[in-house]
Amino acid sequence: MARDNVVPLVRKSTLRSTEGPSVHLTDSAVENLVGEIKALIDQRNLGVGDQLPSERELCEMFSSSRNTVREAMRILKTYGVVDVRPKVGAVIIDRRMDAVFDLYSFNTLELSRETFLDTQGFRSLIEVGSLDILFQRTTAEDIAALRAINDAMQTEETAERAALQDFRFHSRLVAILDNRQINEMYRIMKPVMLRIMENGVSRRKFGGENFAEHAAIVDALEARNRIAYQYRMTMHLEAGLALFKDAPPT
Amino acid sequence: MARDNVVPLVRKSTLRSTEGPSVHLTDSAVENLVGEIKALIDQRNLGVGDQLPSERELCEMFSSSRNTVREAMRILKTYGVVDVRPKVGAVIIDRRMDAVFDLYSFNTLELSRETFLDTQGFRSLIEVGSLDILFQRTTAEDIAALRAINDAMQTEETAERAALQDFRFHSRLVAILDNRQINEMYRIMKPVMLRIMENGVSRRKFGGENFAEHAAIVDALEARNRIAYQYRMTMHLEAGLALFKDAPPT
DNA sequence: CCTGCCCTATTTGTTGGACCAGTTCCGGTT
DNA sequence: AACCGGAACTGGTCCAACAAATAGGGCAGG
Numbered sequence: 001m002a003r004d005n006v007v008p009l010v011r012k013s014t015l016r017s018t019e020g021p022s023v024h025l026t027d028s029a030v031e032n033l034v035g036e037i038k039a040l041i042d043q044r045n046l047g048v049g050d051q052l053p054s055e056r057e058l059c060e061m062f063s064s065s066r067n068t069v070r071e072a073m074r075i076l077k078t079y080g081v082v083d084v085r086p087k088v089g090a091v092i093i094d095r096r097m098d099a100v101f102d103l104y105s106f107n108t109l110e111l112s113r114e115t116f117l118d119t120q121g122f123r124s125l126i127e128v129g130s131l132d133i134l135f136q137r138t139t140a141e142d143i144a145a146l147r148a149i150n151d152a153m154q155t156e157e158t159a160e161r162a163a164l165q166d167f168r169f170h171s172r173l174v175a176i177l178d179n180r181q182i183n184e185m186y187r188i189m190k191p192v193m194l195r196i197m198e199n200g201v202s203r204r205k206f207g208g209e210n211f212a213e214h215a216a217i218v219d220a221l222e223a224r225n226r227i228a229y230q231y232r233m234t235m236h237l238e239a240g241l242a243l244f245k246d247a248p249p250t
Numbered sequence: 251m252a253r254d255n256v257v258p259l260v261r262k263s264t265l266r267s268t269e270g271p272s273v274h275l276t277d278s279a280v281e282n283l284v285g286e287i288k289a290l291i292d293q294r295n296l297g298v299g300d301q302l303p304s305e306r307e308l309c310e311m312f313s314s315s316r317n318t319v320r321e322a323m324r325i326l327k328t329y330g331v332v333d334v335r336p337k338v339g340a341v342i343i344d345r346r347m348d349a350v351f352d353l354y355s356f357n358t359l360e361l362s363r364e365t366f367l368d369t370q371g372f373r374s375l376i377e378v379g380s381l382d383i384l385f386q387r388t389t390a391e392d393i394a395a396l397r398a399i400n401d402a403m404q405t406e407e408t409a410e411r412a413a414l415q416d417f418r419f420h421s422r423l424v425a426i427l428d429n430r431q432i433n434e435m436y437r438i439m440k441p442v443m444l445r446i447m448e449n450g451v452s453r454r455k456f457g458g459e460n461f462a463e464h465a466a467i468v469d470a471l472e473a474r475n476r477i478a479y480q481y482r483m484t485m486h487l488e489a490g491l492a493l494f495k496d497a498p499p500t
Numbered sequence: 501c502c503t504g505c506c507c508t509a510t511t512t513g514t515t516g517g518a519c520c521a522g523t524t525c526c527g528g529t530t
Numbered sequence: 531a532a533c534c535g536g537a538a539c540t541g542g543t544c545c546a547a548c549a550a551a552t553a554g555g556g557c558a559g560g
Contacts, residue, residue, distance in 0.1 A: 029543070030324070038356070054511060065544040067317055070512090071324050074280070078328040081356050086512040087552040096353045103329050103346050106288065112298060112344035119347060122431040129379025133371075181368045182375075188353055192346075279514065304540065315515040320541085337523040337540045503560075513550070523540070530533075
């Protein structure tokens with residue numbers, strides 16, 4: 001039954017549109033303004049450390065009210081791409097990692113099934129889908145490094161630390177692909193994945209199951225066994241899915 | 251209470267237990283307000299789907315001005331934890347993954363050779379690597395839509411418009427995967443891809459080669475011919491690579 | 501000359517209001 | 531009872547003003 005490819009974590013059919021930015025067409029003046037400011041940054045080729053025009057200047061530049069400008073700047077601040085201080089104005093920074101951490105400081109909010117599926121579905125596409133390139137590029141050092149990380153995970157005492165090793169394992173795996181876009185994606189999604197992994201390892205005895213699954217994945221990778229790798233990795237990523245099994249639609 | 255589709259994540263989070271261990275000591279009224287609203291959500295045990303008080307109610311509850319409340323709400327909106335619709339109010343959601351992807355959109359887009367390689371590598375991962383899922387999900391409608399777009403591309407007069415159709419073709423292809431994160435990635439990477447495609451079609455007689463390659467890909471997809479699909483798509487994606495090699499960096 | 505302090509102008513932070521364009525919902529009309 | 535209209539809300543945007551913070555210039559003293 002379990003063919004060489006198991007149905008991965010993709011969401012059920014909703015709407016298939018070609019252009020499909022889906023729901024939001026960004027009619028809001030504030031969001032338009034964010035786009036304008038982004039364009040301004042791009043156009044002037046501004047980078048970290050450079051200054052943006054003052055709020056009132058932006059008001060005039062884009063004929064908007066100051067409140068609108070402020071809300072737009074608030075978005076940029078929340079993104080962690082600008083730091084704005086009184087009298088000095090807005091300076092471009094890159095604190096996006098902190099922004100993501102802040103995002104997940106909402107511990108009051110549960111990890112939604114949707115978030116879980118989106119994240120794991122993406123990972124599945126990368127980590128399972130990149131099989132050919134992985135098999136082609138993986139070296140003995142990569143294998144050794146993965147095994148070392150996995151061993152380290154087994155000896156961790158807390159779920160939090162084990163989750164970090166879990167992330168390091170998968171991060172090291174995709175690092176073999178040597179693709180900046182993907183590495184950057186994993187860097188930014190780190191807090192999200194950590195959260196999922198922490199949830200997973202704490203419930204699944206990370207010293208046991210998780211370690212064994214990782215080991216099997218590395219073995220399959222080393223042996224260039226397509227079927228085994230696909231199967232192991234897919235099962236591994238789907239492991240946490242059982243936690244969401246009782247999901248009625250809404 | 252719309253909390254049946256989520257798994258409660260009782261996490262202690264030793265790292266960011268109390269407010270403000272980070273750089274922000276921020277006694278800013280707006281950020282305090284964010285904390286207050288978070289506390290409110292926690293206190294009332296609100297979950298996804300529940301409504302928040304109106305802006306004016308929040309003004310009175312926390313004795314703040316409406317603009318301050320709005321900036322706080324803007325932060326929550328940016329985090330993707332509330333969806334606020336005019337005349338309806340604010341509803342708690344969990345679109346935090348989308349927020350993460352929005353962060354990614356702040357990468358400066360320069361079409362260096364590295365960026366090109368990374369982008370094409372990513373696309374190859376998605377469009378070639380997801381072959382199994384594609385074969386499984388593709389319908390006759392999808393095939394027809396792809397052919398229609400390809401035909402439209404052939405009749406375009408300018409390279410710019412043809413590139414747009416080229417993008418629509420590939421965007422429509424990955425839309426079959428029905429994975430929100432992938433669609434979002436393509437939306438974000440659209441400018442980069444457009445530039446790549448514009449470069450490609452203008453040099454390669456988009457009426458001819460590009461159209462034929464697309465047609466061959468669709469045929470292979472329709473016939474569920476793994477080998478042919480992999481070969482055609484890989485060749486198609488690598489076609490631009492040769493061109494880029496010729497072109498010296500700006 | 502340099503050094504250190506203070507002052508002011510500029511900038512962001514916050515407030516309270518106003519109006520608009522819609523939605524919701526209640527009450528009156530038919 | 532069904533239908534319709536209007537009033538009361540809602541968020542979206544804008545305006546004007548004041549408070550707070552501070553960078554940078556001017557000034558006094560060395």
